[in-house]
Amino acid sequence: MFFHQKELQFHSKPDRPDPLYAKKLQEILGGQFGEISVAMQYMFQGWNTRGNEKYKDLVMDTGTEEFGHIEMIATMIARLLDDAPVNQQEDAASDPVIGAIMGGMNPHHAIVSGLGATPENSAGVPWNAGYIVASGNLLADFRTNLNAESQGRLQVARLYEMTEDKGVRKMLSFLLARDTMHQNQWIAAIKELEEKDGVIAPATVPKEWEATEFSHTLFNFSAGEESKAGSWTEGRAPDGAGNFEYVSSPEAHAEKPVLKPAPKYMHNTLP
Amino acid sequence: MFFHQKELQFHSKPDRPDPLYAKKLQEILGGQFGEISVAMQYMFQGWNTRGNEKYKDLVMDTGTEEFGHIEMIATMIARLLDDAPVNQQEDAASDPVIGAIMGGMNPHHAIVSGLGATPENSAGVPWNAGYIVASGNLLADFRTNLNAESQGRLQVARLYEMTEDKGVRKMLSFLLARDTMHQNQWIAAIKELEEKDGVIAPATVPKEWEATEFSHTLFNFSAGEESKAGSWTEGRAPDGAGNFEYVSSPEAHAEKPVLKPAPKYMHNTLP
Amino acid sequence: MFFHQKELQFHSKPDRPDPLYAKKLQEILGGQFGEISVAMQYMFQGWNTRGNEKYKDLVMDTGTEEFGHIEMIATMIARLLDDAPVNQQEDAASDPVIGAIMGGMNPHHAIVSGLGATPENSAGVPWNAGYIVASGNLLADFRTNLNAESQGRLQVARLYEMTEDKGVRKMLSFLLARDTMHQNQWIAAIKELEEKDGVIAPATVPKEWEATEFSHTLFNFSAGEESKAGSWTEGRAPDGAGNFEYVSSPEAHAEKPVLKPAPKYMHNTLP
Amino acid sequence: MFFHQKELQFHSKPDRPDPLYAKKLQEILGGQFGEISVAMQYMFQGWNTRGNEKYKDLVMDTGTEEFGHIEMIATMIARLLDDAPVNQQEDAASDPVIGAIMGGMNPHHAIVSGLGATPENSAGVPWNAGYIVASGNLLADFRTNLNAESQGRLQVARLYEMTEDKGVRKMLSFLLARDTMHQNQWIAAIKELEEKDGVIAPATVPKEWEATEFSHTLFNFSAGEESKAGSWTEGRAPDGAGNFEYVSSPEAHAEKPVLKPAPKYMHNTLP
Amino acid sequence: MFFHQKELQFHSKPDRPDPLYAKKLQEILGGQFGEISVAMQYMFQGWNTRGNEKYKDLVMDTGTEEFGHIEMIATMIARLLDDAPVNQQEDAASDPVIGAIMGGMNPHHAIVSGLGATPENSAGVPWNAGYIVASGNLLADFRTNLNAESQGRLQVARLYEMTEDKGVRKMLSFLLARDTMHQNQWIAAIKELEEKDGVIAPATVPKEWEATEFSHTLFNFSAGEESKAGSWTEGRAPDGAGNFEYVSSPEAHAEKPVLKPAPKYMHNTLP
Amino acid sequence: MFFHQKELQFHSKPDRPDPLYAKKLQEILGGQFGEISVAMQYMFQGWNTRGNEKYKDLVMDTGTEEFGHIEMIATMIARLLDDAPVNQQEDAASDPVIGAIMGGMNPHHAIVSGLGATPENSAGVPWNAGYIVASGNLLADFRTNLNAESQGRLQVARLYEMTEDKGVRKMLSFLLARDTMHQNQWIAAIKELEEKDGVIAPATVPKEWEATEFSHTLFNFSAGEESKAGSWTEGRAPDGAGNFEYVSSPEAHAEKPVLKPAPKYMHNTLP
Ligand SMILES: [Ca+2]
Ligand SMILES: [Ca+2]
Ligand SMILES: [Ca+2]
Ligand SMILES: [Ca+2]
Ligand SMILES: [Ca+2]
Ligand SMILES: [Ca+2]
Structure with missing residues (x-):
């Protein structure tokens, strides 16, 4: 009130x-x-x-x-x-x-x-x-x-x-x-x-839910490595759970997706 | 690109x-x-x-x-x-x-x-x-x-x-x-x-622009003093520029405003 | 406050x-x-x-x-x-x-x-x-x-x-x-x-600004005269400034507008 | 059409x-x-x-x-x-x-x-x-x-x-x-x-649905009693169902609400 | 009307x-x-x-x-x-x-x-x-x-x-x-x-306004050359003003932009 | 990616x-x-x-x-x-x-x-x-x-x-x-x-779904027949499925709708 x-x-x-x-x-x-x-x-x-x-x-x-x-x-x-x-x-x-x-x-x-x-x-x-x-x-x-x-x-x-x-x-x-x-x-x-x-929100996510191999890595998706000079590419990360890493040439971890053709009743363009 | x-x-x-x-x-x-x-x-x-x-x-x-x-x-x-x-x-x-x-x-x-x-x-x-x-x-x-x-x-x-x-x-x-x-x-x-x-953004505001007597005070505008128990009511503030204070009963620092009546050409309700 | x-x-x-x-x-x-x-x-x-x-x-x-x-x-x-x-x-x-x-x-x-x-x-x-x-x-x-x-x-x-x-x-x-x-x-x-x-807002509009011959007329723009039976088609209007009127077949009071062709620098379609 | x-x-x-x-x-x-x-x-x-x-x-x-x-x-x-x-x-x-x-x-x-x-x-x-x-x-x-x-x-x-x-x-x-x-x-x-x-919309609400003890009262939630001088604080109300009343110091009619803590699966901050 | x-x-x-x-x-x-x-x-x-x-x-x-x-x-x-x-x-x-x-x-x-x-x-x-x-x-x-x-x-x-x-x-x-x-x-x-x-809208753009060397070229910005198989990579373009071309590896036509630092009165982060 | x-x-x-x-x-x-x-x-x-x-x-x-x-x-x-x-x-x-x-x-x-x-x-x-x-x-x-x-x-x-x-x-x-x-x-x-x-999107609509007697007709709903002079009022239509037609005075194909009164529990105005 x-x-x-x-x-x-x-x-x-x-x-x-x-x-x-x-x-x-x-x-x-x-x-x-x-x-x-x-x-x-x-x-x-x-x-x-x-x-x-x-x-x-x-x-x-x-x-x-x-x-x-x-x-x-x-x-x-x-x-x-x-x-x-x-x-x-x-x-x-x-x-x-x-x-x-x-x-x-x-x-x-x-x-x-x-x-x-x-x-x-x-x-x-x-x-x-x-x-x-x-x-x-x-x-x-x-x-x-x-x-x-x-x-x-x-x-x-x-x-x-x-x-x-x-x-x-x-x-x-x-x-x-x-x-x-x-x-x-x-x-x-x-x-x-x-x-x-701890510093990562939310704090309640169980470790086993997370693909932790990707939790401390900076991927260099914008050409040029200026960002490598920051405090976020090496040393202990703020969450204390790992060390920062830097990947110069990021790679795909999955295949090219090919979607199932739409059902006829959707009136999409059929292949 | x-x-x-x-x-x-x-x-x-x-x-x-x-x-x-x-x-x-x-x-x-x-x-x-x-x-x-x-x-x-x-x-x-x-x-x-x-x-x-x-x-x-x-x-x-x-x-x-x-x-x-x-x-x-x-x-x-x-x-x-x-x-x-x-x-x-x-x-x-x-x-x-x-x-x-x-x-x-x-x-x-x-x-x-x-x-x-x-x-x-x-x-x-x-x-x-x-x-x-x-x-x-x-x-x-x-x-x-x-x-x-x-x-x-x-x-x-x-x-x-x-x-x-x-x-x-x-x-x-x-x-x-x-x-x-x-x-x-x-x-x-x-x-x-x-x-x-420093922690206060933006860092470039000259001290003399700021009414610093209000920079470290929590005003208790919601009745009940539960918030007094936090780390934000006493001790050095994070900006290092003062100590936190707590005001139980905040007061107005200005008068009740009375606006000038609208000019007739605005077609507002005249007093 | x-x-x-x-x-x-x-x-x-x-x-x-x-x-x-x-x-x-x-x-x-x-x-x-x-x-x-x-x-x-x-x-x-x-x-x-x-x-x-x-x-x-x-x-x-x-x-x-x-x-x-x-x-x-x-x-x-x-x-x-x-x-x-x-x-x-x-x-x-x-x-x-x-x-x-x-x-x-x-x-x-x-x-x-x-x-x-x-x-x-x-x-x-x-x-x-x-x-x-x-x-x-x-x-x-x-x-x-x-x-x-x-x-x-x-x-x-x-x-x-x-x-x-x-x-x-x-x-x-x-x-x-x-x-x-x-x-x-x-x-x-x-x-x-x-x-x-008075009941017409805003009250401050001078009479001479208004085309008062249109201030009390219901135009029958939707075919069918059911609306004629209401209290808004005859008798004194609430503003006391005139009597309600009803127009069965509304007519245009202006000509068909023909706009000036767009200047060439607008890149509209020229006629 | x-x-x-x-x-x-x-x-x-x-x-x-x-x-x-x-x-x-x-x-x-x-x-x-x-x-x-x-x-x-x-x-x-x-x-x-x-x-x-x-x-x-x-x-x-x-x-x-x-x-x-x-x-x-x-x-x-x-x-x-x-x-x-x-x-x-x-x-x-x-x-x-x-x-x-x-x-x-x-x-x-x-x-x-x-x-x-x-x-x-x-x-x-x-x-x-x-x-x-x-x-x-x-x-x-x-x-x-x-x-x-x-x-x-x-x-x-x-x-x-x-x-x-x-x-x-x-x-x-x-x-x-x-x-x-x-x-x-x-x-x-x-x-x-x-x-x-009647003047209250919608007209079809049964009386017993309404907490009628609150249907004709102005609560003075903004300090200052200027509003008391209006036609809405005493006399018969327009709906004819009661007299206007004025309450200078409104009071709470319910307790302070304390919500149940969120379930763990919501990842809210637990108390 | x-x-x-x-x-x-x-x-x-x-x-x-x-x-x-x-x-x-x-x-x-x-x-x-x-x-x-x-x-x-x-x-x-x-x-x-x-x-x-x-x-x-x-x-x-x-x-x-x-x-x-x-x-x-x-x-x-x-x-x-x-x-x-x-x-x-x-x-x-x-x-x-x-x-x-x-x-x-x-x-x-x-x-x-x-x-x-x-x-x-x-x-x-x-x-x-x-x-x-x-x-x-x-x-x-x-x-x-x-x-x-x-x-x-x-x-x-x-x-x-x-x-x-x-x-x-x-x-x-x-x-x-x-x-x-x-x-x-x-x-x-x-x-x-x-x-x-003609088919290009608007039709009124003078030729000399346009960098026409880029008016008929498909740049392959998404890896994979499936799009090369279409009717838009060779032959006369619909506008009749050139032939379609296909560039497998698009290149930048300008340098990396470096913006002037913000003036101090903007309170941006200075370099 | x-x-x-x-x-x-x-x-x-x-x-x-x-x-x-x-x-x-x-x-x-x-x-x-x-x-x-x-x-x-x-x-x-x-x-x-x-x-x-x-x-x-x-x-x-x-x-x-x-x-x-x-x-x-x-x-x-x-x-x-x-x-x-x-x-x-x-x-x-x-x-x-x-x-x-x-x-x-x-x-x-x-x-x-x-x-x-x-x-x-x-x-x-x-x-x-x-x-x-x-x-x-x-x-x-x-x-x-x-x-x-x-x-x-x-x-x-x-x-x-x-x-x-x-x-x-x-x-x-x-x-x-x-x-x-x-x-x-x-x-x-x-x-x-x-x-x-074919030119009509989507192409997959079966003929029997469509009221084809209305598929090639221009209705003159805006008084004046200037639009009759266009390529869309006579001759074969682009879809090749019929000839364009022009109707000077369009007529209603259905009656005046009268909706069922709202149920009382909706609190709409009853008739
Ligand atoms: Ca980079
Ligand atoms: Ca409080
Ligand atoms: Ca009507
Ligand atoms: Ca008040
Ligand atoms: Ca491609
Ligand atoms: Ca027409």
Whole structure:
């Protein structure tokens, strides 16, 4: 059960309107790694957690905060859209700066939402749940989370570069910090789980299920051996179960497949 | 530039047809973490790599292999569909086992592809590029990759549980092993990058951009303090830049936002 | 800013597992009119409201409650999936009831989420933000909301018919009641707005913008005059601005359009 | 069965080309509430109507007209694209007005459709059937329709503001009028149905299915009691079955859920 | 402008209900090559045609007919859903045939549409406009059309195999015939255009734009020379502009690309 | 199994950066008929081919080459994005040319991919597998392929018009040539198949399944008889099985359908 408090978690007021930047900011609201993604992802992970109350609480703590971040960015976008020049056709014809703004802003911000944020990314594509992950395996999912916070913080850093507005940058400084914390916490939680069960997810696969002769080998499928110089071609592998190997010229381990002709009732082309 | 060899990388022949299992196997072909996802993800990461030829070769080596995995699973699905009972209506009426198969198989396998694999997940939803990630930041992307190989191996393990077919299990044993290797290699590569630049991605954000007073704090937004017992609430944080803190009752750091009324030409409801 | 309390708003415990019903229940979680839709819709409406704090609070009150409904249904689905027969292939071959379940359940519930709810509809299609509406015009949006609560309650009623499980029905009885309240409240709010501004949204369109000679006419474009018998073909129209009219044989008010040939540089087929 | 007449229902000729406006106009062609949506929605409602020939004819009359509106807007877009400056790179470099147009127009209008309309919204996202509704319950669906005509007319009004072109405005004046009529007719039809069966959809839910103690209560889940001042917190509710109530501090009616640990064969993280 | 007549173009009445078949039939209603696709595709081609009234009329004639086909199939699906066993849980537990039906039918047919057709394919995925094509080049588009009618007829043939119902087969016999006609007509129209302008689309590309030394060569990128035995490796090519050639071992015509390192402000990983 | 060679198949280096053109070029990378589409389409056709090794090799030869084309265009896009003015806000305010570029470029190229190509079309919509076709019937699929190469070449021609950059045009000249070859080869392969089995796909439908009285008739559903003047209204039809006919006033061949009222448990509106 959720409760809402109208005060924002952090400041969200630009120094001045900027409809072009409002369009860009949509990426961290409704994009692949926007706040909707992390909020929904952590919720579904929490609801799917069976036992493991400590971890469940952690994802719910974090996910609930993320809903507040959606709110913060939605508010910022609404304010960046104040006074967007949507009805100034005559001026646009003679003033190329206004023309560039009108051509470059997301038309949804004017036609669809009436100067409000939309649940879309910076290209105007609606958010969809194919972005998120909740598998029931905590090690796998915390790696998902660490990734999401890494990509998210990267996008915030790029957006920081794209504006000089002090109010916008203030909000972004908060988001950078929270993404730092979230990376820190997922790293700590992953370490806990790896120390208990090992680094390969899921930890529960019996050895005899696996063709272990292929578990530590890099196949050189892209010509050129630059990749041979990395830490992944010799020495003990992180799972402690074998040594890395490198195969310069990978070979097929199976024959060329020839499929049975389709039955006549399928109306495929018969041979 | 790519070259194709018709021999398969590994065996891909079931002991017997099984159209219901063919439907399930689609998940690791065309699902969020199926082989199409990793193949395309590694390709775009490779093509977007600027400099860093060692890492570029690594992702191209791995991604090129994954195209061979798509092929392997597509072949397996085609063989599991041999003799699918698609035109045996009369039998289905009297034989509930056939009825269950006809009701449960993916209709696309008969109507659309003529007993072939489709670029879809196990629910019949087409693959889309919103699943994949290629950001230009290698630490962020290698975390994406580690996640993808963890989720992928988890799904393979579950699929292994769902069949007794020895031929199918043989192919899955190979996929388990390759996912083990890929987890191992991304862990190794991540470690290289973290040792060089630190654990917080991206490493290039200047300290003064960040509201660092919020960089190490867990806010308890979900009532109950179970999460306090974890390694993420006290002690040195993984980034080495501060100590973890825990806030039991998070507070707002900003006022309640009140938006400017919409201009009349927007036709919003005026206050 | 949001807070989460782990106790559920209402009971969510089935009498017995039922993976087929779990699949169906996904519709009111992640379908077009599921709880994700109303929760997100009310949030974006709230965040986009400019002035009108009374209405803003109403949508935020309601939307925040809906997040709790997502949680309630996600919990129910997880419990309906307990003991789903995903690894009992041998039994399935001989027991057609188990076969029907395994053929009919959503494969994502086993392969992807590990016996948890997914953010998808009952066919396995991921939720997307193209379902929701937040226009900035309250009359238009409250009609959206009344519609959503009508469609949602209809689906709950149909799902009630499809189970005999007392625990499931108890939860549905709560959802039916809340959808009743939400229909009641949006009807009341719509009435307030219509009394103030009239029934045609948006109320702010100047008369001279509109070709009012077409504002009260039903054109009979589908042969047969059954529709003439309704309350929409004669008498005062609800907007009070004219009388309904009926045109048996609609006519074109413009000529046949002939487009200018494409310029040569477009490589269209030239005439 | 359908017939087509090449004359347009109404005028559709701009005074001058305007590729930027062509992009915006796509919203009411292929957006969530564009003409494709209403045309397809009314068709599916008609085809799904069982009995109720009067209402069936009404939706078919209206839906068939909407196909003519798609045509009208598609024609307008094609004409707005005449002479789009797609091959004038040299000029664009020196003339910022042309640059703004080339940067702001939808690239599909040049590359994909050869100066024709596309079945997409104003951001270039293809229309999809997840936008539409046809439930078999007429009260629910007519509320859908009233909503669609409200959102649609709102978007037309905003587009009217965004152009000075007399030809475009003439077409929009017709669309404003038809949306007025369609709002009028759905209001009239809703009133008929509500008078017969009551205002809560669907009308057929037996009282004993519903937890009626929750059917008239507003829960204050968003802090602040602004919403208490509305017509939805006291007095007789529109359904006539109870009085509105207001709960300042909503409480949980169920315990904290603890899920059963996942079975080992799921490879979830065990507690 | 369109008109609708309620009589169907052809019979559409099954001998008996069959909810499993109703699900399958959705493929030719709302699938990639279903009737919605061809109807919308021909409409957009017609509306985008500039000049060429003869061809425009042909696509409009055909597209308008296809709307009648949507109607016919939607009606058939509604009738196949009559008496679907959606509320017979008790029976399903003991009767595996009913269980198979309930597990296998599309849940949307009961929960969402109330026993009506939905604008979806046979897996329940909503139709979307990314399926269709209208490029402004008639030769290219008529090839699209010939393809659509070929794939569509193939699917109808497969569906014919999957039922013994005489009423359903009667309707399919009509669709087979119309797809035959439509293939015939597009072949005829393609021949007209090819005879005028040549077989390579678009015909308007100046010779000097093209690296013609690569215009007639098959590169053997998949090991094995089976493809050499075809009519595409020697002799005059269909365009009459050269002879086919075959290259056994394709070679790169460009160097290995090395991208410029990203600027620091992008926060990519620097080399 | 696949192998990768880092040298490109052809040159891919622009004379100068051009972020606006980079956005447009995405169409032939990740659009409906971009290189991802043809690569994936040919792969699935190859993997689904049952017998017919000659044709299988042909599609695999061609599809493998297309992966190299994706690479070539991705490289070109990355180079066109070099020095994109993403962090020059101050300049943009005063320099309208920079403003136009920043407003018009795809925000994903800066925020999401770090100056790399994305798997999206020119409007920023992610590629999805709903674009592609692999039916198991070679005649049908080769028509799909001919269509894809026709639409693709058309888009390349239009993109050629939109740039003066010699490096870009050089790459496009290669793509034009390869699309010429691919059209040539599919025409040749189609001719082979048609000569063997006839022109109507699939060839295996028994005559008695088809209502042949409707197999050669054009119905005039769009008023106006311009289409009568074509080669498709009289004379022998291409299938050699009948003569074309023309029906000026098409008539219904079935009655008006009246559906059975919905059962009460569906909660539809009863008549
Ligand atoms: Ca290599
Ligand atoms: Ca907590
Ligand atoms: Ca009528
Ligand atoms: Ca409140
Ligand atoms: Ca070959
Ligand atoms: Ca005609």
